[in-house]
Amino acid sequence: MSExxxxxxxxxxxxxxxxxxxxPGSHRAGAPDGLLSLGPTVSAPPAxxxxxxxxxxxxxxxxxxRFLMGTEDAEGFAADxxxxxxxxxxxxxxxxxxxxxxxxxxxxxxATGHVTEAERFGWSYVFAGFLPAHLRxxxxxxxxxxxxxxxxxxxxxxxxxxxxxxxxxxxxxxVHVSWAxxxxxxxxxxGRLPTEAEWEYAARGGLEQRRYPWGxxxxxxxxxxxxxxxxxxxxxxxxxxxxxxxxPADAFAPNGYGLYNMAGNVWEWCAxxxxxxxxxxxxxxxxxxxxxxxxxxxxxxYLCHHSYCNRYxxxxxxxxTPDSTTGNLGFRCVRDV
Ligand SMILES: [Cu+2]
Numbered sequence: 461m462s463e464x465x466x467x468x469x470x471x472x473x474x475x476x477x478x479x480x481x482x483x484p485g486s487h488r489a490g491a492p493d494g495l496l497s498l499g500p501t502v503s504a505p506p507a508x509x510x511x512x513x514x515x516x517x518x519x520x521x522x523x524x525x526r527f528l529m530g531t532e533d534a535e536g537f538a539a540d541x542x543x544x545x546x547x548x549x550x551x552x553x554x555x556x557x558x559x560x561x562x563x564x565x566x567x568x569x570x571a572t573g574h575v576t577e578a579e580r581f582g583w584s585y586v587f588a589g590f591l592p593a594h595l596r597x598x599x600x601x602x603x604x605x606x607x608x609x610x611x612x613x614x615x616x617x618x619x620x621x622x623x624x625x626x627x628x629x630x631x632x633x634x635v636h637v638s639w640a641x642x643x644x645x646x647x648x649x650x651g652r653l654p655t656e657a658e659w660e661y662a663a664r665g666g667l668e669q670r671r672y673p674w675g676x677x678x679x680x681x682x683x684x685x686x687x688x689x690x691x692x693x694x695x696x697x698x699x700x701x702x703x704x705x706x707x708p709a710d711a712f713a714p715n716g717y718g719l720y721n722m723a724g725n726v727w728e729w730c731a732x733x734x735x736x737x738x739x740x741x742x743x744x745x746x747x748x749x750x751x752x753x754x755x756x757x758x759x760x761x762y763l764c765h766h767s768y769c770n771r772y773x774x775x776x777x778x779x780x781t782p783d784s785t786t787g788n789l790g791f792r793c794v795r796d797v
Contacts, residue, residue: 473727473757474585476784478602479610515710516564516631518557520718521797524550527661528669530738531775535671541736542775545669548657549744555654555662556792558709558720559633559728560645562626565616568645576616577638578785584614584636585786586621587763589694590705595621607694607763608786619706619787632706633726633790639755639782642729642791651793653731656756656777657746658794663722663759663774665715671773673715673722678766685712686724688772689765705762705787722759723772726790730756734779754779761788 529548536542568574578584585608588596599609613622616636619629637645639653646652654662665673672678674685684701691698703711707725714720732748734756748756756779760772771778780789 473778473780473789474602474605474608474784474786475754475781476581477781478604479583479585479600515720516558516561519554519795520557521554522552522662522717524552524661527664529657529660529775531669531671531773533671533773533775535770536773536775537771539736540771540777541738542777544738544740546738546740547742548661548746549742550658550661551745552797553654553658554651554795554797555658555719556794557714557718559726559790559792560642561631561709562616562634563630565634565637565645566626566630568648572644572648574641574644574648576636576641576785577783578615578636578641581783581785583610583612585609585784586611586614586619587694587705587787589697590620590787592623614787615785629706631708631710633709633721635706635726635787635790636785637729637790638785639729641785643731645791646793649793651795653729653791654794655745655747656730656732656758657743659728659730659758660774662717662719663715665717665719665722667716671775673719673774674713686721686760686772687711687762688724688760689763691765693763693765693768703762707762723774724760724764725762726759726788727757727761727778727786728759729789729791730758732756753781755782757789763788 526547526549528545530543530545532543532545588607588609591609595611596609602608611621616634618624619635643653663673670676687701687703687707689697690700697704710720715722733752734754735749758777764772
C-alpha cells in the first residue's frame with residue numbers, strides 16, 4: 461500500500477473543482493445584486509496596512525540566515541512532502557505579524573475596487589457546522605471532505621454565507637480569498653506572498669526542529685497556544701481554546717519572532733507552486749517549482765484536529781488550486797528589505 465493511500469486528506473482544503481461548478485450560470489460574472497450590501501461596512505479602515513509594530517498591521521524584520529526546513533517527525537505526514545530535513549538559507553525580509561484582517565482587506569477593496577474570485581464564481585466553502593439549516597440543506601459537499609458546503613453568496617464580506625457579515629470580526633483574518641486575491645492585496649500593500657521557506661522559517665520563531673512554533677508540547681502547562689479543533693471532529697467542537705471558528709489575528713501569544721497564529725486559526729497561502737519532492741541538499745532562497753497546478757498552504761486552521769489532520773505542526777503543509785476559497789484560508793504578506 462502506498463503512503464498516499466494512508467495519508468488523510470487535509471480536513472481543511474476542498475478545491476474549487478470539487479464544488480458546485482456544473483451547469484450554466486454557476487460561474488457568475490460579478491457578485492449577485494444585493495450581495496455587496498449584505499456585510500456591514502467595517503469602520504474607518506487604516507489608510508495603509510504597513511505600519512510597523514505589534515498586532516494587525518505590524519510587521520517584523522527577520523534577519524534571515526540558515527535554518528533546517530522540513531521534518532522527519534514520525535507524527536508528520538511523509539506523503540505531504542514534509543521531509544527531508546534540509547538546510548535552507550534566506551536573505552532578510554519583513555513579514556506581517558498577523559494574517560491580513562477583514563479591516564485591512566476592506567481598505568484594499570475600497571482603494572482598488574478589487575473583485576475577489578469567490579464573488580466572480582458566486583460561491584465559496586463554509587464549514588457545515590456554522591450554517592443555519594436552510595443553507596446547509598441541499599448544499600453541495602465535496603466527496604472527501606463532506607463537512608464543507610459550497611455556499612452561494614459566501615465571500616469575504618459574508619463569511620458564513622448570505623445574512624452574515626463582519627460585525628465584531630474586523631480584526632479576524634480575512635477568508636474566502638483565492639491565491640490571486642491574496643497576491644493582489646500583497647502587491648497593493650507593497651509586498652508579496654511569502655515563499656514557503658520564508659513562511660516556515662518565520663513560523664519556527666528561531667527554534668530548531670521543534671514541532672510547534674513555541675516548542676514540542678501542544679498545550680504547555682495546559683495552556684492553549686493556537687486555535688484548532690478540540691472535541692470530536694467534525695461533529696463536536698468544544699472550543700476549549702476559546703474559538704470554534706476564526707480567532708482575532710492577534711489572539712494567543714506570539715512566537716519567538718513576535719508572529720501570531722503561525723499555527724492554527726487560518727491556513728495561509730504561500731507563493732510557491734506545490735510539490736512533495738524536495739532536493740535533500742542545502743538551498744538558498746528556494747521558491748518552489750517553476751510551474752504547477754496547486755499552491756502551497758501552511759499553518760493549519762481552526763478545523764485541524766490531532767485525530768485526523770494534525771497539520772498545525774510547523775512543518776505541516778498542504779495545497780489547493782489557486783482559485784479555491786474557503787472559510788479557513790487566508791494569508792499574510794512579506795516585504796523585501
Ligand atoms: Cu487540518
